[in-house]
Amino acid sequence: MGLIFVVNCGSSSLKFTLINPEDGKTVANGLAERLGTPEAVVNIRQPVRLEFQVPNATHGDALDKILSHIDGDIVGVGHRIVHGGEYFTESVLVDDKVVELIGSASDLAPLHNPAHVMGIEAARKKFPDLPHVVVFDTAFHQSMPKRAYLYALPYAMYTNEKVRKYGFHGTSHRYVAGEAAKLMGKPLEDLHLITMHLGNGSSTCAIREGKSYDTSMGLTPLEGLIMGTRSGDVDANLHEYLTRRTGCTLSEVTAMVNRESGLLGISGLSNDMRTLAEAAASGHQRAALAIDMFCFRLAKHILGMSASLDRIDALIFTGGIGENSAIVREKTLSYLSLLRPQVDSELNNQHGRPANGRITTGDSPVLALVVPTNEELVIARETARFVPALAS
Template sequence: MKILTINCWNHSIRYHLLSSGGQTVLAMGVVERVGLGSAFLIQKAPGKKRVFLDAEFIDHHGAVALAIATMTDSRHGVIPDAGHISVVGHRVAHGGDQFRHSVKVDHHLLTAIRDLGHLAPMHCVPNIAGIEACMKLLPDVSQVAIFDTAFHLTLPECAYMYPLPYEWYEKYRVRRYGFHGPSHLYVSRRASVLLEKPVQDCNLITVHIDRGVSLCAIRNGQSVDTSMGMTPLEGAVMETRCGDIDSGIQSYMMRKMNLSVWELEQMLNQKSGILGITGSCSSRQHLLEAALDGDPRAGLALDIDAYRIRKYIGAYLAVVGPLDGIVFTAGAGVREWYAREKILNGLECLGIGLDLERNRTMPENSEYEITGSGSLVRTFVIPTNEELVYAEDAAAVHAGIYVDHHRHDYAFAQHEFVPVQQLV
């Protein structure tokens, strides 16, 4: 069985082709500048040269078509034809409170996803475009939707309800949903293996730091609180999103600058966060470089970033009770030893200690423990693998053996599992 996973963004798509069970990555690629002109594809596959293709202007349908054509190309493809693809797993940003697990896509489901699009329009629109493209290009192949929000639908009512007029929840479903569910799922299952405890006995705080940032409080293996809210805007400081702010600021600035609702949303989502504070750094890598070069606003952004995440860790320790472990994951969570050190500095009073040398010298892209001597809480760095969650869910739904992510017997939750290495 060959499993294709698709993750569509506004102006890019990321795809992986995996073997049955997801243990072997046959190819992975990205199509950038979708809908902007001067698009291009980069594909990597074991034993083959990296492929770079110019595509001029393409929409999401064209981007998916280009990815399939490249994977099946006689020169640099990895499968003879698209008929070798058995199932496609699609990352869908928002499932509301009605999609509690991964499901097979049909036209009724697509309508339901479209109806939820207002909850995350910048994400759901391209997600839907990718699904529609695959349904047209691969009409005989099963399509499965894997929801970012599903993992967090175990939140108790006191955690997901906002103190707003209750009819807003009843009429418009205004509540906390959370995101990055597949990432928090994956690393929590891997942490349970490293802790040598059943996942249902594990209390964890998982910290996903990438372009978007989210933390998850996990009690007995289930999400009981998470930092992102109804939309991905709430929570910690992100590369271009503001995270938590006084909601009164929004109406104040709309009046001061005569902003429309759309303009304000663009400011909060695309021009705030690290970029907003520094005025120039739009990525964490550039932020660290600028801070080390002595840029005071970059240093301030680093301080705010670490401070906000540290506050969440302290709050979530109170939520989950006795804590087994903290897990750092995703791009910056894995790469940046300095960020981890800065975040955990001062948490010794909560029984959280860091081994500075191990934190700074850990092998790249490996699961690694960085717990300090005498620490009451173990701390890990675990590279996430959301694509493996997509692949396992899609294969199980296709085979008719999937119930939900709580009861599914994931391969990556087993002791004998060897983490899949991403292609370089």
């Protein structure tokens, strides 16, 4: 059975998954970190745990180490790409022009797209005869109408500078919407859903008849919800105010709202929801405040997403927090009293597993589901469409 090698590159990291696109089984996975430094390391987590010190390793060196310790008939390579700008509305087969366009979107994702290009080039050298496919976080949201994706700026900022809402987590929102439709026993094309990908990065999405009509992340992944270290929505004048008041540079303020804010900034303790929940239960007031703010902001965005829908057939929680934090789900739903959700505490505490993901009562006016995401499987299946042996 042919396997797909899924690659997700950061500037100093390379996450990989070897997966069967037909049954979704993961054959191998792992992560290379701190690439380009003396502390570079490769961790293989499956099929057996292995760790290798690879000082100053490049992305290509990391691939060499990984491929020497995993087995399987690799027939295609799938690449997760954060930003496709307006160039890409769907997954495409890699060629030199595609790589050039991904690179040209680097101004929109300076921390991600240059690293993706490095990963693509390294993988193409290792697998020169295999099809390489790029799958974009932004592509799913290209169906948004202009009223949802434009900012109220001079129109030339859009036409000349491509300033608009792009949205992210598209593969996750798309996947869990499809899985929710299966759980509900209804065609996705008949459903109006609000999906919530909640993790260190978080976003909501209004999905109407299988298409994205609005999402909370914007030009960059900073906009929208409170996240692990990102502030989410703030006043646009904040940067200038803080540079004048504190003497910080614009870059320093930008770094603060991206890396020192969110759950970490509010709590002063951690960006990990599990740590905060434990601390809050022990009386840590700022941890409790961080959780409360996270849930309140999420509830506000859920109601905002409803403007794009005629009804809400289901609210879907996914991502590390969405799938595993009962307190976040319960508190968020408590702020949605307008929708009158009735939480089944027992099902919620079991993350919906006994009831096909359902965490609300059978007579709740709105259905809430927990649906585990699998972005790697989405990428693998998208890639498989371009592999003749698998697509036939």
